[in-house]
Amino acid sequence: MQSIKLRIGINHCLTDNNDLRYNGETLSDGFVQHTLWKYANWIPVCLEIETDHIHQTLGCQSEHINDLSKKYLDGFILTSNSPRHDSFRPKVGLSKGGTSASNDMGVFARSLSLKYPALPIEENDRLHDPLIRENFLERIFTSKRWNIAFSNSFTPHALIQFHSSHKFLFMSHSVSLYQEMGRLVARSGLLTLTELKDRYVVLMSSSLKQMATPNKHTNVMQHIMGFLKGLIDADEKKEIVETIDQYRTGQVPWIVPITLLNLHLRKNSAADWVLNQTYLNPYPAELMLRNIV
Incomplete structure:
Protein backbone atom coordinates (compact mmCIF):
# COMPACT_ATOMS: atom_id res chain seq x y z
CA MET A 1 0.00 0.00 0.00
CA LYS A 91 -19.81 29.05 8.32
CA VAL A 92 -22.29 30.73 10.62
CA GLY A 93 -21.94 34.39 11.47
CA LEU A 94 -24.07 37.37 12.45
CA SER A 95 -26.29 39.17 9.98
CA LYS A 96 -26.85 42.92 10.14
CA GLY A 97 -29.78 42.31 12.44
CA GLY A 98 -27.62 40.40 14.88
CA THR A 99 -29.13 37.01 14.10
CA ASP A 129 -5.81 19.99 13.52
CA PRO A 130 -4.21 16.61 14.40
CA LEU A 131 -7.54 14.82 14.90
CA ILE A 132 -9.03 16.09 11.64
CA ARG A 133 -5.79 15.35 9.77
CA GLU A 134 -5.67 11.78 11.09
CA ASN A 135 -9.32 11.20 10.20
CA PHE A 136 -8.93 12.59 6.69
CA LEU A 137 -5.79 10.58 5.93
CA GLU A 138 -7.43 7.43 7.26
CA ARG A 139 -10.41 8.07 4.99
CA ILE A 140 -8.36 8.65 1.85
CA PHE A 141 -6.13 5.61 2.43
CA THR A 142 -9.29 3.55 2.93
CA SER A 143 -10.64 5.03 -0.30
CA LYS A 144 -7.40 4.01 -2.03
CA ARG A 145 -7.70 0.43 -0.73
CA TRP A 146 -11.30 0.35 -1.95
CA ASN A 147 -10.36 1.63 -5.40
CA ILE A 148 -7.56 -0.94 -5.69
CA ALA A 149 -9.68 -3.84 -4.45
CA PHE A 150 -12.44 -3.17 -6.98
CA SER A 151 -10.53 -1.60 -9.86
CA ASN A 152 -11.25 -4.51 -12.20
CA SER A 153 -14.45 -6.05 -10.89
CA PHE A 154 -16.82 -6.00 -7.93
CA THR A 155 -17.92 -9.30 -6.40
CA PRO A 156 -19.67 -10.19 -3.13
CA HIS A 157 -16.71 -12.42 -2.17
CA ALA A 158 -14.25 -9.55 -2.59
CA LEU A 159 -16.56 -7.29 -0.59
CA ILE A 160 -16.65 -9.82 2.26
CA GLN A 161 -12.83 -9.84 2.33
CA PHE A 162 -12.67 -6.05 2.33
CA HIS A 163 -15.30 -5.76 5.05
CA SER A 164 -13.61 -8.39 7.19
CA SER A 165 -10.16 -6.77 7.00
CA HIS A 166 -11.63 -3.39 7.99
CA LYS A 167 -13.72 -4.66 10.91
CA PHE A 168 -11.85 -2.90 13.70
CA LEU A 169 -11.25 0.24 11.64
CA PHE A 170 -14.98 0.66 11.08
CA MET A 171 -15.77 -0.26 14.70
CA SER A 172 -13.48 2.54 15.90
CA HIS A 173 -15.85 5.01 14.23
CA SER A 174 -19.30 3.47 14.66
CA VAL A 175 -20.20 0.01 15.92
CA SER A 176 -23.81 0.43 14.79
CA LEU A 177 -22.85 1.38 11.23
CA TYR A 178 -20.33 -1.46 11.09
CA GLN A 179 -23.12 -3.84 12.05
CA GLU A 180 -25.41 -2.32 9.43
CA MET A 181 -22.68 -2.80 6.83
CA GLY A 182 -22.39 -6.43 7.93
CA ARG A 183 -26.12 -6.99 7.48
CA LEU A 184 -25.87 -5.48 4.01
CA VAL A 185 -23.02 -7.81 3.08
CA ALA A 186 -25.02 -10.78 4.38
CA ARG A 187 -27.88 -9.81 2.03
CA SER A 188 -25.60 -9.45 -1.00
CA GLY A 189 -27.41 -12.21 -2.89
CA LEU A 190 -30.66 -10.24 -2.77
CA LEU A 191 -29.27 -7.11 -4.43
CA THR A 192 -27.76 -6.24 -7.77
CA LEU A 193 -24.02 -5.63 -7.69
CA THR A 194 -24.57 -1.94 -8.35
CA GLU A 195 -27.06 -1.62 -5.48
CA LEU A 196 -24.77 -3.53 -3.14
CA LYS A 197 -21.73 -1.45 -4.02
CA ASP A 198 -23.53 1.90 -3.84
CA ARG A 199 -25.18 1.15 -0.49
CA TYR A 200 -21.96 -0.14 1.03
CA VAL A 201 -19.99 2.93 -0.08
CA VAL A 202 -22.58 5.23 1.49
CA LEU A 203 -22.45 3.35 4.80
CA MET A 204 -18.65 3.20 4.75
CA SER A 205 -18.38 6.92 4.09
CA SER A 206 -20.91 7.74 6.82
CA SER A 207 -19.01 5.56 9.26
CA LEU A 208 -15.59 7.06 8.62
CA LYS A 209 -16.96 10.60 8.85
CA GLN A 210 -17.82 9.92 12.49
CA MET A 211 -14.76 10.89 14.48
CA ALA A 212 -13.14 8.11 16.48
CA THR A 213 -12.60 8.85 20.19
CA PRO A 214 -10.30 7.49 22.92
CA ASN A 215 -13.22 5.48 24.31
CA LYS A 216 -13.98 3.97 20.90
CA HIS A 217 -10.31 3.13 20.34
CA THR A 218 -10.09 1.63 23.81
CA ASN A 219 -13.00 -0.67 23.01
CA VAL A 220 -11.36 -1.78 19.76
CA MET A 221 -7.93 -2.33 21.30
CA GLN A 222 -9.46 -4.40 24.09
CA HIS A 223 -11.11 -6.57 21.42
CA ILE A 224 -7.77 -6.97 19.66
CA MET A 225 -6.06 -7.84 22.93
CA GLY A 226 -8.41 -10.82 23.15
CA PHE A 227 -6.48 -12.44 20.30
CA LEU A 228 -3.45 -12.60 22.60
CA LYS A 229 -5.25 -14.79 25.12
CA GLY A 230 -3.01 -17.72 26.00
CA LEU A 231 -0.09 -16.18 24.09
CA ILE A 232 1.15 -13.67 26.69
CA ASP A 233 1.87 -13.95 30.39
CA ALA A 234 0.19 -12.04 33.22
CA ASP A 235 2.80 -9.27 33.35
CA GLU A 236 2.58 -8.64 29.61
CA LYS A 237 -1.20 -8.56 29.77
CA LYS A 238 -1.07 -6.10 32.67
CA GLU A 239 1.28 -3.83 30.72
CA ILE A 240 -1.05 -3.76 27.71
CA VAL A 241 -4.15 -3.13 29.85
CA GLU A 242 -2.43 -0.29 31.72
CA THR A 243 -1.08 1.29 28.53
CA ILE A 244 -4.50 1.24 26.85
CA ASP A 245 -6.02 2.86 29.93
CA GLN A 246 -3.25 5.50 29.99
CA TYR A 247 -4.20 6.34 26.41
CA ARG A 248 -7.90 6.49 27.31
CA THR A 249 -7.18 9.00 30.09
CA GLY A 250 -4.87 11.14 27.94
CA GLN A 251 -1.58 10.24 29.59
CA VAL A 252 0.05 8.79 26.47
CA PRO A 253 -0.65 9.20 22.73
CA TRP A 254 -2.45 6.58 20.68
CA ILE A 255 0.78 5.34 19.10
CA VAL A 256 1.93 3.81 22.42
CA PRO A 257 -0.77 1.13 22.92
CA ILE A 258 -1.02 0.45 19.18
CA THR A 259 2.73 -0.17 18.96
CA LEU A 260 2.60 -2.45 21.98
CA LEU A 261 -0.29 -4.45 20.52
CA ASN A 262 1.45 -4.76 17.15
CA LEU A 263 4.62 -5.94 18.88
CA HIS A 264 2.92 -8.71 20.85
CA LEU A 265 0.69 -9.81 17.96
CA ARG A 266 3.68 -10.31 15.67
CA LYS A 267 5.99 -11.64 18.35
CA ASN A 268 3.49 -14.32 19.30
CA SER A 269 2.42 -15.16 15.74
CA ALA A 270 -1.21 -14.23 16.27
CA ALA A 271 -3.78 -15.31 13.71
CA ASP A 272 -3.33 -13.85 10.23
CA TRP A 273 -6.86 -12.47 10.37
CA VAL A 274 -6.04 -10.02 13.15
CA LEU A 275 -2.54 -9.27 11.82
CA ASN A 276 -4.16 -8.23 8.54
CA GLN A 277 -6.59 -5.83 10.19
CA THR A 278 -6.11 -2.42 8.57
CA TYR A 279 -6.80 -0.77 11.94
CA LEU A 280 -3.31 -1.75 13.06
CA ASN A 281 -1.61 -0.03 10.09
CA PRO A 282 -4.13 2.04 8.10
CA TYR A 283 -1.53 4.43 6.63
CA PRO A 284 2.27 4.81 6.47
CA ALA A 285 3.81 5.05 9.95
CA GLU A 286 6.10 7.79 8.62
CA LEU A 287 3.16 10.19 8.60
CA MET A 288 3.22 9.94 12.44
CA LEU A 289 -0.51 10.62 12.60
CA ARG A 290 -0.97 8.63 15.80
CA ASN A 291 1.91 10.25 17.64
CA ILE A 292 0.00 13.31 18.81
CA VAL A 293 -3.60 12.10 19.13
Whole structure:
Protein backbone atom coordinates (compact mmCIF):
# COMPACT_ATOMS: atom_id res chain seq x y z
CA MET A 1 0.00 0.00 0.00
CA GLN A 2 2.74 2.48 0.92
CA SER A 3 4.33 2.21 -2.54
CA ILE A 4 1.03 3.02 -4.26
CA LYS A 5 0.38 6.74 -4.31
CA LEU A 6 -2.90 8.39 -3.48
CA ARG A 7 -4.70 10.34 -6.18
CA ILE A 8 -5.79 13.57 -4.55
CA GLY A 9 -7.63 16.43 -6.20
CA ILE A 10 -6.26 19.74 -4.98
CA ASN A 11 -6.35 23.46 -5.66
CA HIS A 12 -3.21 24.22 -7.65
CA CYS A 13 -2.23 27.08 -5.35
CA LEU A 14 -1.66 24.65 -2.47
CA THR A 15 1.22 23.02 -4.31
CA ASP A 16 2.86 25.98 -6.05
CA ASN A 17 4.22 29.06 -4.26
CA ASN A 18 4.05 31.06 -7.48
CA ASP A 19 0.37 30.48 -8.12
CA LEU A 20 -1.72 33.63 -7.76
CA ARG A 21 -4.92 33.50 -5.76
CA TYR A 22 -8.11 35.43 -6.44
CA ASN A 23 -7.01 38.25 -4.08
CA GLY A 24 -3.50 38.67 -5.45
CA GLU A 25 -1.85 36.65 -2.68
CA THR A 26 0.05 33.41 -3.01
CA LEU A 27 -0.58 30.36 -0.91
CA SER A 28 1.18 27.14 -0.03
CA ASP A 29 0.65 24.59 2.68
CA GLY A 30 3.46 23.02 4.72
CA PHE A 31 1.71 19.74 5.41
CA VAL A 32 0.68 19.35 1.78
CA GLN A 33 4.03 20.42 0.31
CA HIS A 34 6.48 18.81 2.73
CA THR A 35 4.71 15.71 4.04
CA LEU A 36 1.71 14.52 2.06
CA TRP A 37 3.32 14.98 -1.36
CA LYS A 38 5.51 11.90 -0.75
CA TYR A 39 2.40 9.74 -0.77
CA ALA A 40 0.26 11.48 -3.36
CA ASN A 41 -0.11 12.20 -7.02
CA TRP A 42 -1.84 15.57 -7.23
CA ILE A 43 -4.71 16.17 -9.60
CA PRO A 44 -4.55 20.00 -9.67
CA VAL A 45 -7.65 22.07 -10.29
CA CYS A 46 -6.97 25.77 -10.78
CA LEU A 47 -10.21 27.64 -10.15
CA GLU A 48 -9.20 30.87 -8.48
CA ILE A 49 -8.95 33.88 -10.76
CA GLU A 50 -9.00 37.63 -10.56
CA THR A 51 -12.17 38.79 -8.82
CA ASP A 52 -13.22 40.97 -11.77
CA HIS A 53 -13.40 37.92 -14.02
CA ILE A 54 -15.02 35.44 -11.64
CA HIS A 55 -18.35 35.38 -13.46
CA GLN A 56 -16.69 34.47 -16.75
CA THR A 57 -15.64 31.06 -15.41
CA LEU A 58 -18.75 30.03 -13.48
CA GLY A 59 -19.89 28.10 -16.54
CA CYS A 60 -16.73 25.95 -16.39
CA GLN A 61 -17.66 24.32 -13.08
CA SER A 62 -19.54 21.36 -14.54
CA GLU A 63 -16.69 20.63 -16.95
CA HIS A 64 -14.18 20.53 -14.10
CA ILE A 65 -16.48 18.32 -12.02
CA ASN A 66 -17.18 15.92 -14.87
CA ASP A 67 -13.49 15.67 -15.76
CA LEU A 68 -12.76 14.54 -12.20
CA SER A 69 -15.03 11.51 -12.59
CA LYS A 70 -12.39 10.01 -14.89
CA LYS A 71 -9.56 10.51 -12.40
CA TYR A 72 -10.53 7.88 -9.79
CA LEU A 73 -9.75 10.24 -6.95
CA ASP A 74 -9.10 9.01 -3.41
CA GLY A 75 -9.80 12.41 -1.86
CA PHE A 76 -9.88 16.16 -2.40
CA ILE A 77 -8.26 19.07 -0.53
CA LEU A 78 -10.08 22.39 -0.82
CA THR A 79 -8.60 25.82 -0.23
CA SER A 80 -9.83 27.57 2.89
CA ASN A 81 -11.11 31.15 2.59
CA SER A 82 -11.66 30.96 -1.14
CA PRO A 83 -14.76 32.48 -2.79
CA ARG A 84 -14.98 29.47 -5.08
CA HIS A 85 -14.04 26.63 -2.72
CA ASP A 86 -14.96 28.20 0.61
CA SER A 87 -16.47 26.64 2.43
CA PHE A 88 -16.77 22.88 2.44
CA ARG A 89 -18.35 23.33 5.87
CA PRO A 90 -20.72 26.34 5.85
CA LYS A 91 -19.81 29.05 8.32
CA VAL A 92 -22.29 30.73 10.62
CA GLY A 93 -21.94 34.39 11.47
CA LEU A 94 -24.07 37.37 12.45
CA SER A 95 -26.29 39.17 9.98
CA LYS A 96 -26.85 42.92 10.14
CA GLY A 97 -29.78 42.31 12.44
CA GLY A 98 -27.62 40.40 14.88
CA THR A 99 -29.13 37.01 14.10
CA SER A 100 -27.26 33.94 12.92
CA ALA A 101 -26.76 33.67 9.18
CA SER A 102 -25.34 30.70 7.30
CA ASN A 103 -23.11 31.20 4.26
CA ASP A 104 -23.56 28.82 1.37
CA MET A 105 -20.81 26.46 0.34
CA GLY A 106 -18.49 27.69 -2.38
CA VAL A 107 -19.66 26.84 -5.88
CA PHE A 108 -17.04 24.17 -6.48
CA ALA A 109 -17.28 22.66 -2.99
CA ARG A 110 -21.03 22.32 -3.27
CA SER A 111 -20.86 20.75 -6.74
CA LEU A 112 -18.10 18.36 -5.66
CA SER A 113 -19.99 17.21 -2.56
CA LEU A 114 -23.21 16.64 -4.50
CA LYS A 115 -21.61 14.69 -7.34
CA TYR A 116 -19.24 12.64 -5.15
CA PRO A 117 -20.92 12.31 -1.72
CA ALA A 118 -18.58 9.50 -0.61
CA LEU A 119 -15.35 11.25 -1.65
CA PRO A 120 -13.21 12.30 1.35
CA ILE A 121 -13.06 16.10 1.19
CA GLU A 122 -11.35 18.49 3.57
CA GLU A 123 -10.09 22.09 3.76
CA ASN A 124 -6.34 22.62 3.97
CA ASP A 125 -6.51 24.84 7.08
CA ARG A 126 -8.49 22.22 8.98
CA LEU A 127 -5.73 19.68 8.30
CA HIS A 128 -3.59 21.53 10.85
CA ASP A 129 -5.81 19.99 13.52
CA PRO A 130 -4.21 16.61 14.40
CA LEU A 131 -7.54 14.82 14.90
CA ILE A 132 -9.03 16.09 11.64
CA ARG A 133 -5.79 15.35 9.77
CA GLU A 134 -5.67 11.78 11.09
CA ASN A 135 -9.32 11.20 10.20
CA PHE A 136 -8.93 12.59 6.69
CA LEU A 137 -5.79 10.58 5.93
CA GLU A 138 -7.43 7.43 7.26
CA ARG A 139 -10.41 8.07 4.99
CA ILE A 140 -8.36 8.65 1.85
CA PHE A 141 -6.13 5.61 2.43
CA THR A 142 -9.29 3.55 2.93
CA SER A 143 -10.64 5.03 -0.30
CA LYS A 144 -7.40 4.01 -2.03
CA ARG A 145 -7.70 0.43 -0.73
CA TRP A 146 -11.30 0.35 -1.95
CA ASN A 147 -10.36 1.63 -5.40
CA ILE A 148 -7.56 -0.94 -5.69
CA ALA A 149 -9.68 -3.84 -4.45
CA PHE A 150 -12.44 -3.17 -6.98
CA SER A 151 -10.53 -1.60 -9.86
CA ASN A 152 -11.25 -4.51 -12.20
CA SER A 153 -14.45 -6.05 -10.89
CA PHE A 154 -16.82 -6.00 -7.93
CA THR A 155 -17.92 -9.30 -6.40
CA PRO A 156 -19.67 -10.19 -3.13
CA HIS A 157 -16.71 -12.42 -2.17
CA ALA A 158 -14.25 -9.55 -2.59
CA LEU A 159 -16.56 -7.29 -0.59
CA ILE A 160 -16.65 -9.82 2.26
CA GLN A 161 -12.83 -9.84 2.33
CA PHE A 162 -12.67 -6.05 2.33
CA HIS A 163 -15.30 -5.76 5.05
CA SER A 164 -13.61 -8.39 7.19
CA SER A 165 -10.16 -6.77 7.00
CA HIS A 166 -11.63 -3.39 7.99
CA LYS A 167 -13.72 -4.66 10.91
CA PHE A 168 -11.85 -2.90 13.70
CA LEU A 169 -11.25 0.24 11.64
CA PHE A 170 -14.98 0.66 11.08
CA MET A 171 -15.77 -0.26 14.70
CA SER A 172 -13.48 2.54 15.90
CA HIS A 173 -15.85 5.01 14.23
CA SER A 174 -19.30 3.47 14.66
CA VAL A 175 -20.20 0.01 15.92
CA SER A 176 -23.81 0.43 14.79
CA LEU A 177 -22.85 1.38 11.23
CA TYR A 178 -20.33 -1.46 11.09
CA GLN A 179 -23.12 -3.84 12.05
CA GLU A 180 -25.41 -2.32 9.43
CA MET A 181 -22.68 -2.80 6.83
CA GLY A 182 -22.39 -6.43 7.93
CA ARG A 183 -26.12 -6.99 7.48
CA LEU A 184 -25.87 -5.48 4.01
CA VAL A 185 -23.02 -7.81 3.08
CA ALA A 186 -25.02 -10.78 4.38
CA ARG A 187 -27.88 -9.81 2.03
CA SER A 188 -25.60 -9.45 -1.00
CA GLY A 189 -27.41 -12.21 -2.89
CA LEU A 190 -30.66 -10.24 -2.77
CA LEU A 191 -29.27 -7.11 -4.43
CA THR A 192 -27.76 -6.24 -7.77
CA LEU A 193 -24.02 -5.63 -7.69
CA THR A 194 -24.57 -1.94 -8.35
CA GLU A 195 -27.06 -1.62 -5.48
CA LEU A 196 -24.77 -3.53 -3.14
CA LYS A 197 -21.73 -1.45 -4.02
CA ASP A 198 -23.53 1.90 -3.84
CA ARG A 199 -25.18 1.15 -0.49
CA TYR A 200 -21.96 -0.14 1.03
CA VAL A 201 -19.99 2.93 -0.08
CA VAL A 202 -22.58 5.23 1.49
CA LEU A 203 -22.45 3.35 4.80
CA MET A 204 -18.65 3.20 4.75
CA SER A 205 -18.38 6.92 4.09
CA SER A 206 -20.91 7.74 6.82
CA SER A 207 -19.01 5.56 9.26
CA LEU A 208 -15.59 7.06 8.62
CA LYS A 209 -16.96 10.60 8.85
CA GLN A 210 -17.82 9.92 12.49
CA MET A 211 -14.76 10.89 14.48
CA ALA A 212 -13.14 8.11 16.48
CA THR A 213 -12.60 8.85 20.19
CA PRO A 214 -10.30 7.49 22.92
CA ASN A 215 -13.22 5.48 24.31
CA LYS A 216 -13.98 3.97 20.90
CA HIS A 217 -10.31 3.13 20.34
CA THR A 218 -10.09 1.63 23.81
CA ASN A 219 -13.00 -0.67 23.01
CA VAL A 220 -11.36 -1.78 19.76
CA MET A 221 -7.93 -2.33 21.30
CA GLN A 222 -9.46 -4.40 24.09
CA HIS A 223 -11.11 -6.57 21.42
CA ILE A 224 -7.77 -6.97 19.66
CA MET A 225 -6.06 -7.84 22.93
CA GLY A 226 -8.41 -10.82 23.15
CA PHE A 227 -6.48 -12.44 20.30
CA LEU A 228 -3.45 -12.60 22.60
CA LYS A 229 -5.25 -14.79 25.12
CA GLY A 230 -3.01 -17.72 26.00
CA LEU A 231 -0.09 -16.18 24.09
CA ILE A 232 1.15 -13.67 26.69
CA ASP A 233 1.87 -13.95 30.39
CA ALA A 234 0.19 -12.04 33.22
CA ASP A 235 2.80 -9.27 33.35
CA GLU A 236 2.58 -8.64 29.61
CA LYS A 237 -1.20 -8.56 29.77
CA LYS A 238 -1.07 -6.10 32.67
CA GLU A 239 1.28 -3.83 30.72
CA ILE A 240 -1.05 -3.76 27.71
CA VAL A 241 -4.15 -3.13 29.85
CA GLU A 242 -2.43 -0.29 31.72
CA THR A 243 -1.08 1.29 28.53
CA ILE A 244 -4.50 1.24 26.85
CA ASP A 245 -6.02 2.86 29.93
CA GLN A 246 -3.25 5.50 29.99
CA TYR A 247 -4.20 6.34 26.41
CA ARG A 248 -7.90 6.49 27.31
CA THR A 249 -7.18 9.00 30.09
CA GLY A 250 -4.87 11.14 27.94
CA GLN A 251 -1.58 10.24 29.59
CA VAL A 252 0.05 8.79 26.47
CA PRO A 253 -0.65 9.20 22.73
CA TRP A 254 -2.45 6.58 20.68
CA ILE A 255 0.78 5.34 19.10
CA VAL A 256 1.93 3.81 22.42
CA PRO A 257 -0.77 1.13 22.92
CA ILE A 258 -1.02 0.45 19.18
CA THR A 259 2.73 -0.17 18.96
CA LEU A 260 2.60 -2.45 21.98
CA LEU A 261 -0.29 -4.45 20.52
CA ASN A 262 1.45 -4.76 17.15
CA LEU A 263 4.62 -5.94 18.88
CA HIS A 264 2.92 -8.71 20.85
CA LEU A 265 0.69 -9.81 17.96
CA ARG A 266 3.68 -10.31 15.67
CA LYS A 267 5.99 -11.64 18.35
CA ASN A 268 3.49 -14.32 19.30
CA SER A 269 2.42 -15.16 15.74
CA ALA A 270 -1.21 -14.23 16.27
CA ALA A 271 -3.78 -15.31 13.71
CA ASP A 272 -3.33 -13.85 10.23
CA TRP A 273 -6.86 -12.47 10.37
CA VAL A 274 -6.04 -10.02 13.15
CA LEU A 275 -2.54 -9.27 11.82
CA ASN A 276 -4.16 -8.23 8.54
CA GLN A 277 -6.59 -5.83 10.19
CA THR A 278 -6.11 -2.42 8.57
CA TYR A 279 -6.80 -0.77 11.94
CA LEU A 280 -3.31 -1.75 13.06
CA ASN A 281 -1.61 -0.03 10.09
CA PRO A 282 -4.13 2.04 8.10
CA TYR A 283 -1.53 4.43 6.63
CA PRO A 284 2.27 4.81 6.47
CA ALA A 285 3.81 5.05 9.95
CA GLU A 286 6.10 7.79 8.62
CA LEU A 287 3.16 10.19 8.60
CA MET A 288 3.22 9.94 12.44
CA LEU A 289 -0.51 10.62 12.60
CA ARG A 290 -0.97 8.63 15.80
CA ASN A 291 1.91 10.25 17.64
CA ILE A 292 0.00 13.31 18.81
CA VAL A 293 -3.60 12.10 19.13
